[in-house]
Structures are given as C-alpha cells and as structure tokens.
Amino acid sequence: MSLLERLNQDMKQAMRNKDKETLTQIRLVKASIQNEAIKLGKDHLSEEEELTVLTRELKQRKDSLHEFKEAGREDLVEKLDREIEILQAYMPKQLSDEELEQIVQETITETGASSKQDMGKVMSAIMPKVKGKADGSKVNKLVMKHLS
Incomplete structure (x- = not known):
C-alpha cells in the first residue's frame, strides 16, 4: 500500500x-x-x-x-x-545504532575513504541506503567519527 x-x-x-x-x-x-x-x-x-x-x-x-x-x-x-x-507513524522503521554503524563502516570500506576530505564521497554513497530510516545528522556524526 x-x-x-x-x-x-x-x-x-x-x-x-x-x-x-x-x-x-x-x-x-x-x-x-x-x-x-x-x-x-x-x-x-x-x-x-x-x-x-x-x-x-x-x-x-x-x-x-x-x-x-x-x-x-x-x-x-x-x-x-x-x-x-x-x-x-508513516516513516519506515528507523535503523538501530548497530545497524547504522555497520552500514557506515561498509560504505567507508566500499568508497575507500580514509580522511575527512572523503566525507562528501561517503555521505553521497550512504544517504540513498538509509533514506528515511536514519537522521542525516546522526549519519554525518558517525561518518565523521570513523574518518577522524
């Protein structure tokens, strides 16, 4: 539906x-x-x-x-x-912190990112995967944590 x-x-x-x-x-x-x-x-x-x-x-x-x-x-x-x-109530089920962490790590590995300069590349790859299932600022903080 x-x-x-x-x-x-x-x-x-x-x-x-x-x-x-x-x-x-x-x-x-x-x-x-x-x-x-x-x-x-x-x-x-x-x-x-x-x-x-x-x-x-x-x-x-x-x-x-x-x-x-x-x-x-x-x-x-x-x-x-x-x-x-x-x-x-109309939003898809939100990802847990563990699921989100795993997606972030996988995406960083997929894109070959290694520093904060690769932030845009990682974010553009990850956002379609988590669209509607995770808050963008939360994803941003996690990516930043992994790239620093």
Whole structure:
C-alpha cells in the first residue's frame, strides 16, 4: 500500500474518530505530496518521492520544535511533539545504532575513504541506503567519527 493510500485510509478513520489533530496533519502531508506531484508535472509520486516529502515535513517540524524550545514556548512545543508523533507513524522503521554503524563502516570500506576530505564521497554513497530510516545528522556524526 502506498503512502498516499495509507494516508487516505487513516484520514477516513480520523474523521470517524473526530481526531482533529491527526486529520489536520494527514491533510497537510497529503497536500504537500500533491503539490510536489504538480511541481514535478506528474499524476502521482513514486514511493521514494513520497518518502522525501514526508521526511521534509518531519524535518520542518523538528526544526521548529528546536526553535520553540529555545524560545521557551512550551505550548507550541507540546503541539509540535504531537505533530511529529503523528508523522513518525508513516516513516519506515528507523535503523538501530548497530545497524547504522555497520552500514557506515561498509560504505567507508566500499568508497575507500580514509580522511575527512572523503566525507562528501561517503555521505553521497550512504544517504540513498538509509533514506528515511536514519537522521542525516546522526549519519554525518558517525561518518565523521570513523574518518577522524
């Protein structure tokens, strides 16, 4: 089942349950997916493109959450925590630290990287492997640790 189909089913369920928060988040993500499809001139997006849109939406909320925490806006922090929780349900299962560590080591070996100067080469090889399954900053820190 594609992400869009799952969103449609969950949207109907949220309407039945009168869950306004979930309904709002699903509608926002659906709109983002549809806007991306229009922007790319397609009828519908591939699963990978849908995942990219979902990841972008999640990242925006996490960035806002960080800003609100710094500003001491606890009311908005709670709201964003709930939004992130709703969107997280649509993301693929996240890789464990051990799995991520193994992928990083394998990629470094594959690319023949040996110093921090090879960082870009390693990151461009690893990100497609972990797309949607691991946070980019976490991957970056691990690669940096192994290359130093």
